[in-house]
Amino acid sequence: MNPLFKFLVGACGWSIGLAPGLALAMTVPLCPTQNAEAGTDGRVLGHLPYGQGAEADLLPAPPGFAIGGPCRLHRAAMVDLIRLLQAADTVPGVAGTLRGVSCFRPIEYQRQVFCAQIGQGQRFANAAERARVAAPPAYSEHATGYTLDFAVRPSPDCPDVDACIIWHPAGRWLLAHARDFGFELSFPAGNAQGVSWEPWHWRWVGVSPKAPGAAAARAVFARAAAKYPAIPGVYLKPPPVVPTLPRPGFPLYWPRVPGL
CATH class of the missing domain: 3.30.1380.10 (Muramoyl-pentapeptide Carboxypeptidase; domain 2)
Structure with a gap:
């Protein structure tokens, strides 16, 4: 399907309040040899526009x-x-x-x-x-x-x-x-x-x-x-960083922030 047509159909779907699944994805050119599909939520490879x-x-x-x-x-x-x-x-x-x-x-x-x-x-x-x-x-x-x-x-x-x-x-x-x-x-x-x-x-x-x-x-x-809240109520265990260095001697957690 023509990318422009896909985009127009998807945009119309969102504008009239259709379910995300009814909005068609579109191909987004990123690099000379790299394209990606924009999801029905508008994200590309997990990232928001x-x-x-x-x-x-x-x-x-x-x-x-x-x-x-x-x-x-x-x-x-x-x-x-x-x-x-x-x-x-x-x-x-x-x-x-x-x-x-x-x-x-x-x-x-x-x-x-x-x-x-x-x-x-x-x-x-x-x-x-x-x-x-x-x-x-x-x-x-x-x-x-x-x-x-x-x-x-x-x-x-x-x-x-x-x-x-x-x-x-x-x-x-x-x-x-x-x-x-x-x-x-x-x-x-x-x-x-x-x-x-x-x-x-x-x-x-x-x-x-x-x-x-x-x-x-x-x-x-x-x-x-x-x-995708920026500060979760509980700070999840982080991934490993540089294993050759000593472990940090402080707690890895976030206090709950009021209003978040």
Whole structure:
């Protein structure tokens, strides 16, 4: 069936309130040699679709925060990121160690990030494998301008974007306090989206619905928050990280957060 026709039929099905099963899936081109079927719920390989944030709304992070390239976030999120970093700098063992390894990523840049590691001789054989650890283009929270990946410096025993970040004081501090500054964990362990556990990846939604800019951010992530809660009541046992390092000496659980 023609992809455009499939899309139109599916869209009409949703617009008139038909059951999801009646909306037809469509083929989505991801990379030159990789396509995927969008499910009847709109997801591709487990990831929800996201649009790209407006350039005019983006601000650069404080000097010294970004690693490997510029870090830009939505101006509303940037206010709370600065507050978060200021608070972290008052904590012994955490002060001065938090960095940003990836912030706003345009959709076409996300395509490069996603596709570069797929194929013969690469880390991933196909798009389905790659999607376990990275979102396809147009399906990444990074394109919204509200999301960033934290890193720790120095960190000689833990690579960036790895679950071992929680073995460092800064990673544990984020798990305990990032929500105080409006950030929530997008992909907890065992999340229903089927995305790998990412304790470094946080999206900004504001400390309350009435915080400046929070309503718009929460609207962007409304579906994700409703169907795939960012912070479960009980923190599931995480997957193994780096088995050669000693086990962390702290409890791996989340306290129940009121209202979630």
